[in-house]
Each structure stands twice: as structure tokens, then as C-alpha cells.
Amino acid sequence: MTHKINHIAIVVPNLNEALGFWRDALALDLERTEENPGENVNIAFMEVGGTHIELLEPTDSNSGIGKYMEKRGPGLHHICLEVDDIEATMQRLRDHHIELINEAPKTRSEDGVRYAFVHPRSTFGVLVELYELPH
Amino acid sequence: MTHKINHIAIVVPNLNEALGFWRDALALDLERTEENPGENVNIAFMEVGGTHIELLEPTDSNSGIGKYMEKRGPGLHHICLEVDDIEATMQRLRDHHIELINEAPKTRSEDGVRYAFVHPRSTFGVLVELYELPH
Known part of the structure; x- marks a missing residue:
């Protein structure tokens, strides 16, 4: 979501x-x-x-x-x-043959945000980042 | 605003x-x-x-x-x-020497939205549109 x-x-x-x-x-x-x-x-x-x-x-x-x-x-x-579950979103993107820049989410040390980028090749030129905020 | x-x-x-x-x-x-x-x-x-x-x-x-x-x-x-008062916002931009594409707001006939574009020369390459929704 x-x-x-x-x-x-x-x-x-x-x-x-x-x-x-x-x-x-x-x-x-x-x-x-x-x-x-x-x-x-x-x-x-x-x-x-x-x-x-x-x-x-x-x-x-x-x-x-x-x-x-x-x-x-x-x-x-x-x-x-912002997504609820970054791993579920990334899996869903893979299932739709969307290329990801990060194969696994990274975690930002300061605030615990988990993030990953989608490759612009799969989005017609738009660099899209996904965030999962700490729950 | x-x-x-x-x-x-x-x-x-x-x-x-x-x-x-x-x-x-x-x-x-x-x-x-x-x-x-x-x-x-x-x-x-x-x-x-x-x-x-x-x-x-x-x-x-x-x-x-x-x-x-x-x-x-x-x-x-x-x-x-979205801004509350597009004319006030446009005047404020002019006062700050920001170049506008539209000198006066346009009105969209279908829904009454008033809009204008700011020139990307004044925003370091970002095309910015302003909307004032009908009150």
C-alpha cells in the first residue's frame, strides 16, 4: 500500500x-x-x-x-x-518485471527509514524512491 | 499561502x-x-x-x-x-523578480480552476504551476 x-x-x-x-x-x-x-x-x-x-x-x-x-x-x-511494507512493494514490482536499483532495502542509520530506488528504465525516465518509515 | x-x-x-x-x-x-x-x-x-x-x-x-x-x-x-490567492502569489513572485510565463491567471472552463506557470529560468529548471481552486 x-x-x-x-x-x-x-x-x-x-x-x-x-x-x-x-x-x-x-x-x-x-x-x-x-x-x-x-x-x-x-x-x-x-x-x-x-x-x-x-x-x-x-x-x-x-x-x-x-x-x-x-x-x-x-x-x-x-x-x-511512502509504502507500508517496502519488501512487499519491491516483490510486487519484481513480479511486474520492474527493475530495481537496490535489490534489498537500505536502512538509514539516523532515523531508521528503509529505502530503495526503482530504476528509471522501468518507469519511463522517472527516478522513484520508496520509503518505509519505522513502525 | x-x-x-x-x-x-x-x-x-x-x-x-x-x-x-x-x-x-x-x-x-x-x-x-x-x-x-x-x-x-x-x-x-x-x-x-x-x-x-x-x-x-x-x-x-x-x-x-x-x-x-x-x-x-x-x-x-x-x-x-495550490495557493489561496493566485494573484497575490503572482504579485509576490514579481516582487522577488521571478519571471512568470503567464502574466495573468488563466481560467479553465470545465472546473473554474485558475492557473499560471512560473518560468523555469527563475526556478533553476523546475516548471512550477500555480492553481487557485474555485472558492
């Missing part, structure tokens, strides 16, 4: 300039910013109607997000769907 | 094949499909947690969406934010 859109991730060249649109002009609530040296990104989290908008600023052009921005330019990057 | 994400629009080469992922594999609820010959698209509407996912299949490669797909490929196309 897929019950909400957890977040929409957007690649931006510069977090402060992008906040000039999302936070200042559009007046969305900035929840927090975070440095993630492991993934080579700085992130700003905003919230609108229960869904988060995540702005991702690559800090290294050789990282995954950095290479994405070099190739595709900034813009919409992925959407993340 | 921006209070929710109304929809996320995704360009797909073929509606039925894309529904194989979104409806069949992911088990999202298909609300309806619609032919829109004016915009040269067929559309499938799904719902997840109060936000709609709209799949847009261009029916003419010379239309706006058709040209987009030729140039950028299929994938995430735009996000639409």
Missing part, C-alpha cells in the same frame, strides 16, 4: 539562490538545512501539505548528484513514495 | 505502458483518463495521499508536450502548487 508522496527532490546549483525562490518568493516553510558529506550534497527541506520539497546542492561534480546536474542540468530529480 | 502539492505531471511515451508501472505494479488508484485534443495529450490521473500524479502522453510531436519529450525525453515535467 502506497499512501503518500514523502518528498520531491530537486537538484539546484546553489542552495541559497534556490531558497530565494522557494522560501522567500513562494513563502514555503524552510524546515531545516543539512550538510551530507557522505553523499556530497547540501540539502534544504521544506514542507507543503505534508510533502517535503528537498533541494539538493551537489558539493562535488564527481558525485552522483553532481554528475546528474552536469549531464541533465538542474531541475526535478526524483519523487519518493 | 501555498497549502499543498496539487499534482506532479510526468511525460510518458505511451499511457498504457506507463500505467503498467503506476497502476498495475505500484497499485496506485487510477482516477480517470481523459483525452485533451486541445493540448494534444492523453492524460491519466492517479491519486496518492491527496496529491495527483498526472501522466501526459503527447499525441502530436509538434505540440508543447510533444516537443518537450523529443528534446528532454520522458520523465518528470512539472509540479503544481
Whole structure:
């Protein structure tokens, strides 16, 4: 069961300039910013109607997000769907011949969120992330 | 005041094949499909947690969406934010030097929704639509 859109991730060249649109002009609530040296990104989290908008600023052009921005330019990057049971959802996707990037869910150490990505080859170009929140 | 994400629009080469992922594999609820010959698209509407996912299949490669797909490929196309007062939001954006595609809101005849697009030049590549629902 897929019950909400957890977040929409957007690649931006510069977090402060992008906040000039999302936070200042559009007046969305900035929840927090975070440095993630492991993934080579700085992130700003905003919230609108229960869904988060995540702005991702690559800090290294050789990282995954950095290479994405070099190739595709900034813009919409992925959407993340919250599911009740990530393993059941992944099995269902496999049964429908959908290719997964992660064969098993990963677990984020800070908050226990389990996540996996679906390959855009199977979704006509949309990178889809699945989240299972801790129960 | 921006209070929710109304929809996320995704360009797909073929509606039925894309529904194989979104409806069949992911088990999202298909609300309806619609032919829109004016915009040269067929559309499938799904719902997840109060936000709609709209799949847009261009029916003419010379239309706006058709040209987009030729140039950028299929994938995430735009996000639409619901606002209370679209004219106030547009004025606020102008005050922050944000470029709008539509200088005044348009009104959709079927349901009275007022809408306008923000230019992706001002948002680092994200096409943002604003919706004001009828009060």
C-alpha cells in the first residue's frame, strides 16, 4: 500500500539562490538545512501539505548528484513514495518485471527509514524512491 | 499561502505502458483518463495521499508536450502548487523578480480552476504551476 508522496527532490546549483525562490518568493516553510558529506550534497527541506520539497546542492561534480546536474542540468530529480511494507512493494514490482536499483532495502542509520530506488528504465525516465518509515 | 502539492505531471511515451508501472505494479488508484485534443495529450490521473500524479502522453510531436519529450525525453515535467490567492502569489513572485510565463491567471472552463506557470529560468529548471481552486 502506497499512501503518500514523502518528498520531491530537486537538484539546484546553489542552495541559497534556490531558497530565494522557494522560501522567500513562494513563502514555503524552510524546515531545516543539512550538510551530507557522505553523499556530497547540501540539502534544504521544506514542507507543503505534508510533502517535503528537498533541494539538493551537489558539493562535488564527481558525485552522483553532481554528475546528474552536469549531464541533465538542474531541475526535478526524483519523487519518493511512502509504502507500508517496502519488501512487499519491491516483490510486487519484481513480479511486474520492474527493475530495481537496490535489490534489498537500505536502512538509514539516523532515523531508521528503509529505502530503495526503482530504476528509471522501468518507469519511463522517472527516478522513484520508496520509503518505509519505522513502525 | 501555498497549502499543498496539487499534482506532479510526468511525460510518458505511451499511457498504457506507463500505467503498467503506476497502476498495475505500484497499485496506485487510477482516477480517470481523459483525452485533451486541445493540448494534444492523453492524460491519466492517479491519486496518492491527496496529491495527483498526472501522466501526459503527447499525441502530436509538434505540440508543447510533444516537443518537450523529443528534446528532454520522458520523465518528470512539472509540479503544481495550490495557493489561496493566485494573484497575490503572482504579485509576490514579481516582487522577488521571478519571471512568470503567464502574466495573468488563466481560467479553465470545465472546473473554474485558475492557473499560471512560473518560468523555469527563475526556478533553476523546475516548471512550477500555480492553481487557485474555485472558492
